[in-house]
Amino acid sequence: MVDDNNSPGSPDKNRSPNPDGNASPENDAAIDVLARKVQESLVLGKTHKFWETQPVGQFKDIGNTSLAEGPIEQPTPLSEVKQEPYNLPNLYEWITCDIDSEEMCMEVYKLLTNNYVEDDENMFRFNYSKEFLRWALRPPGYFKSWHIGVRVKSSKKLVAFITGVPARIRVRDDIVTMAEINFLCVHKKLRSKRLAPVMIKEVTRRVHLENIWQAAYTAGVVLPTPISTCQYWHRSLNPKKLIDVGFSRLGARMTMSRTIKLYKLPDSTVTPGFRQMELHDVPAVTRLLRNYLSQFAVAVDLDENDVEHWLLPTENVVDSYLVESPETHEITDFCSFYTLPSTVLGNQNYSTLKAAYSYYNVSTKTPLLQLMNDALIVAKRKDYDVFNALDVMQNETFLKELKFGPGDGKLHYYLYNYRLRNPLKPAELGLVLL
Numbered sequence: 001m002v003d004d005n006n007s008p009g010s011p012d013k014n015r016s017p018n019p020d021g022n023a024s025p026e027n028d029a030a031i032d033v034l035a036r037k038v039q040e041s042l043v044l045g046k047t048h049k050f051w052e053t054q055p056v057g058q059f060k061d062i063g064n065t066s067l068a069e070g071p072i073e074q075p076t077p078l079s080e081v082k083q084e085p086y087n088l089p090n091l092y093e094w095i096t097c098d099i100d101s102e103e104m105c106m107e108v109y110k111l112l113t114n115n116y117v118e119d120d121e122n123m124f125r126f127n128y129s130k131e132f133l134r135w136a137l138r139p140p141g142y143f144k145s146w147h148i149g150v151r152v153k154s155s156k157k158l159v160a161f162i163t164g165v166p167a168r169i170r171v172r173d174d175i176v177t178m179a180e181i182n183f184l185c186v187h188k189k190l191r192s193k194r195l196a197p198v199m200i201k202e203v204t205r206r207v208h209l210e211n212i213w214q215a216a217y218t219a220g221v222v223l224p225t226p227i228s229t230c231q232y233w234h235r236s237l238n239p240k241k242l243i244d245v246g247f248s249r250l251g252a253r254m255t256m257s258r259t260i261k262l263y264k265l266p267d268s269t270v271t272p273g274f275r276q277m278e279l280h281d282v283p284a285v286t287r288l289l290r291n292y293l294s295q296f297a298v299a300v301d302l303d304e305n306d307v308e309h310w311l312l313p314t315e316n317v318v319d320s321y322l323v324e325s326p327e328t329h330e331i332t333d334f335c336s337f338y339t340l341p342s343t344v345l346g347n348q349n350y351s352t353l354k355a356a357y358s359y360y361n362v363s364t365k366t367p368l369l370q371l372m373n374d375a376l377i378v379a380k381r382k383d384y385d386v387f388n389a390l391d392v393m394q395n396e397t398f399l400k401e402l403k404f405g406p407g408d409g410k411l412h413y414y415l416y417n418y419r420l421r422n423p424l425k426p427a428e429l430g431l432v433l434l
């Protein structure tokens with residue numbers, strides 16, 4: 001399972017060079033691509049030895065609308081959940097990672113920095129910061145036991161990692177407590193040894209021990225079977241650097257100076273009352289978001305504690321802005337992005353790409369286009385090189401107009417032990433995983 005979400009400089013979770021491109025990945029096209037991939041893998045006889053044994057939608061059931069929506073397997077009594085961890089090869093041992101500990105956090109950070117998701121051409125690798133990891137892994141109600149590492153017994157070196165955090169996710173009318181699974185990583189030297197399925201089974205076991213039976217995850221790879229297939233779009237903020245590091249290319253008949261001019265943004269935001277979110281805004285932002293997210297088929301269910309954790313600004317981790325009406329002081333609009341740099345691999349001049357990822361945005365009074373343009377202005381001012389957004393929620397309504405270009409990879413969303421009758425359009429998803 002697992003995450004893989006992101007993109008450019010976002011590896012595999014899809015990268016997209018060429019923000020100057022103007023292809024338009026409609027959802028139908030995305031579904032066609034997925035259908036083709038499934039077809040190809042059937043033709044190639046590609047099987048999923050592990051995933052075929054799991055309670056997930058299977059390729060053979062695609063289009064079988066007689067199957068009911070909802071849990072695939074019923075919970076078992078907790079006493080029947082396996083009490084001991086799964087077996088690892090003899091040289092390795094399980095650990096529960098105490099992410100509060102500076103040393104442990106540093107070990108996890110190093111494993112991911114050197115071994116986590118890369119783009120298809122191995123030019124960029126995600127570089128989640130330690131502060132980000134602490135934020136991502138300690139939301140309200142988190143379980144330490146879901147932060148799982150594998151070490152070499154003799155040297156104690158950390159060689160694999162997987163995590164879950166609890167979340168309430170609404171699927172149509174049902175609010176389901178799930179685990180959001182993320183940060184699955186196996187050291188490069190231990191790949192293709194079937195360690196990943198053991199990691200996934202172990203996190204699943206520990207999730208079951210908390211009486212939770214569903215999970216959500218994203219990946220750049222096609223597994224049985226996506227509930228939706230999304231695409232990253234990228235808005236250049238620092239086009240010269242993006243071109244220099246090979247993230248994007250100079251468009252046809254474009255010069256560098258014309259490109260720089262094309263992506264230029266004003267120095268200050270334009271919306272009156274646009275400001276950073278503060279602690280006292282939590283109730284108003286929660287109301288705004290809950291109301292907004294209710295329109296999507298699958299969406300995160302956030303209460304005030306969640307909003308305080310996930311959306312209150314944390315430097316270099318998450319930024320949130322809102323519009324407070326200068327007349328009524330009502331909070332009418334909201335936008336947010338998280339910070340996920342990527343290491344630039346093998347470039348003489350640059351070592352990191354600073355990327356902002358669109359998170360949750362709500363417009364009620366300010367047009368979404370103007371709100372997101374203000375978000376771009378803020379991100380530019382904070383020195384981000386690129387602003388990324390998935391085509392989820394209502395994002396398609398501003399992407400092209402604000403000069404985002406489509407990425408070249410896909411991000412697939414999955415649910416564990418929950419079937420949907422048909423795949424969803426990205427615009428039916430109100431969920432962003434980190």
Ligand SMILES: CC(C)(COP(=O)(O)OP(=O)(O)OC[C@H]1O[C@@H](n2cnc3c(N)ncnc32)[C@H](O)[C@@H]1OP(=O)(O)O)[C@@H](O)C(=O)NCCC(=O)NCCS
Pocket residue numbers: 001002003004005012047048049050051052115116117118183184185186187190191192193194195196197218219220221223
């Ligand atoms: C993803 C990763 C942990 C898989 O490990 P691996 O050594 O390549 O693969 P293993 O031999 O251990 O296991 C293969 C099984 O894991 C599954 N798998 C691979 N990547 C997966 C993913 N991202 N999510 C869920 N399952 C995945 C495979 O489909 C296969 O199962 P199948 O036979 O049923 O299809 C490893 O490649 C890695 O660390 N990559 C870099 C980081 C990354 O991409 N993480 C995932 C982010 S979503």
